[in-house]
Amino acid sequence: MGDGTTRDAWSSRWGFVLAAAGSAVGLGNLWKFPYITWNNRGGAFVLVYLACIAVIGLPVMLSEIMLGRRARQSPAAAFPELGNPKWAFVGWLGAATGVVILAFYTVIAGWSLRSFVQCVGWSINGYEAPSSEAFGAFLAHGPSQIGLGAAFLLFTAVIVVRGISGGIEKATRILMPVLFAIMLYLLVVAITMDGFGEALGFLFRPDFSALGAHAVLEALGHAFFTLSLGMGAMITYGSYVSRGDSIVNISLIVAVLDTVIALLACAVMFTIIFSVPSLKETMQAGEGGSTVGMLFVTLPNLFYTQMTGGSVIGPLFYVLVGFAALSSTISLLEVVVATCVDRFGWARRKATAAATGLVFLLSIGNALSLGASKAMSELKLPKVLTAGKAGVLSIFDHVAANWLLPLGGLFVTLYVGWVLDEKVAKEEIGTGPVYQGWRILVRFVCPVAIGWIIYEVLRGGDFS
Ligand code: PHE
Numbered sequence: 317m318g319d320g321t322t323r324d325a326w327s328s329r330w331g332f333v334l335a336a337a338g339s340a341v342g343l344g345n346l347w348k349f350p351y352i353t354w355n356n357r358g359g360a361f362v363l364v365y366l367a368c369i370a371v372i373g374l375p376v377m378l379s380e381i382m383l384g385r386r387a388r389q390s391p392a393a394a395f396p397e398l399g400n401p402k403w404a405f406v407g408w409l410g411a412a413t414g415v416v417i418l419a420f421y422t423v424i425a426g427w428s429l430r431s432f433v434q435c436v437g438w439s440i441n442g443y444e445a446p447s448s449e450a451f452g453a454f455l456a457h458g459p460s461q462i463g464l465g466a467a468f469l470l471f472t473a474v475i476v477v478r479g480i481s482g483g484i485e486k487a488t489r490i491l492m493p494v495l496f497a498i499m500l501y502l503l504v505v506a507i508t509m510d511g512f513g514e515a516l517g518f519l520f521r522p523d524f525s526a527l528g529a530h531a532v533l534e535a536l537g538h539a540f541f542t543l544s545l546g547m548g549a550m551i552t553y554g555s556y557v558s559r560g561d562s563i564v565n566i567s568l569i570v571a572v573l574d575t576v577i578a579l580l581a582c583a584v585m586f587t588i589i590f591s592v593p594s595l596k597e598t599m600q601a602g603e604g605g606s607t608v609g610m611l612f613v614t615l616p617n618l619f620y621t622q623m624t625g626g627s628v629i630g631p632l633f634y635v636l637v638g639f640a641a642l643s644s645t646i647s648l649l650e651v652v653v654a655t656c657v658d659r660f661g662w663a664r665r666k667a668t669a670a671a672t673g674l675v676f677l678l679s680i681g682n683a684l685s686l687g688a689s690k691a692m693s694e695l696k697l698p699k700v701l702t703a704g705k706a707g708v709l710s711i712f713d714h715v716a717a718n719w720l721l722p723l724g725g726l727f728v729t730l731y732v733g734w735v736l737d738e739k740v741a742k743e744e745i746g747t748g749p750v751y752q753g754w755r756i757l758v759r760f761v762c763p764v765a766i767g768w769i770i771y772e773v774l775r776g777g778d779f780s
Pocket of ligand 1: 339340341344345417544549644
């Protein structure tokens, strides 16, 4: 890859759009957004999140793709290539963040493998509603958690080792449209259910008295997480984009697709919860684990009790959850691998093996922190850092999404806004009103907003 002449590339503009969308759309949309939105009581949180996507996420996405395309290098090599070797730390930080995210993300992604098998069983033998403890017992079973996570990591490595256009692009071209079609079908079913109105109210009726500084940081952090920003994924993917394409349009399409899928996932899941009285009770009582497992516990109920064709959609849906996660883990691992290739001069194979080994070791602590090991499950860090969350997996997730990604994003905006030669940005983005608006956002609005939110959290602020 390193010498430019043999650098792999997307075969077309759509190839890149779908791969970038594949990176963005993942467990962040289907698993994490619904459960943090539920825990933060909807409305106001959703509004803050949408504002973060539009005002901070979009300009950062444009900045990252621009840096990648210009430098044609992975993040830690891109800044030196553009003439600022001191900024390479942003790329290293990104690669480290990638390792941290992969270590918990692959464990959660492993759950989709289990749900798939479970659904196939139900489709063949008839549905039997699992007991409310079943999911917790699965989480607390160490070998399953380690094994499924490792299997998922291995799938990722097998694709990443083969490079860009042959593997990643081909797969996402088919998978993303199918995922979209299934989400729309689920929406149609949800609209006919009793709880749909209540679900929309919960999602879109803001109540700002429920919103603390930590919730705002969580919305900001999630905007970065869900758009795959702040750790160099879009710099890396952008490095394979050809000159002629409009990176403004690409960024916009990816952000809109990602947001629509996240909102659809919430609308469907909350509708089921509000339509099934027993579910509604347990969820509102906030019983531990149940919100984290929402994607894997709530939806089967819909498939097998409310829906025509549910026994086909059920297994298919978890295949797609798995693929959505896979197109995200591929982009995460690709950052780490490309960094080792570009900076250490390692062969792709060696880089992939080393990165995968490291992630696997870290994932063990995560996998055992869901009940299997008391020490791992109850681990705590200072409250200001983790908002009181306990357990290795919650802490990895929280620190990566709410601290490392916003910080990475902050550095990117400071770099493109204040350090990078203006000429470069003009050549990449144009000189029209879009450029003008973007420039104001990355120079002033984004750094101030991110800095302010971080400041509020550190001093224990509350926005209610
Ligand atoms: N955006 C992915 C998701 O929503 C996660 C991700 C984060 C992927 C950062 C790459 C980089 O699931």
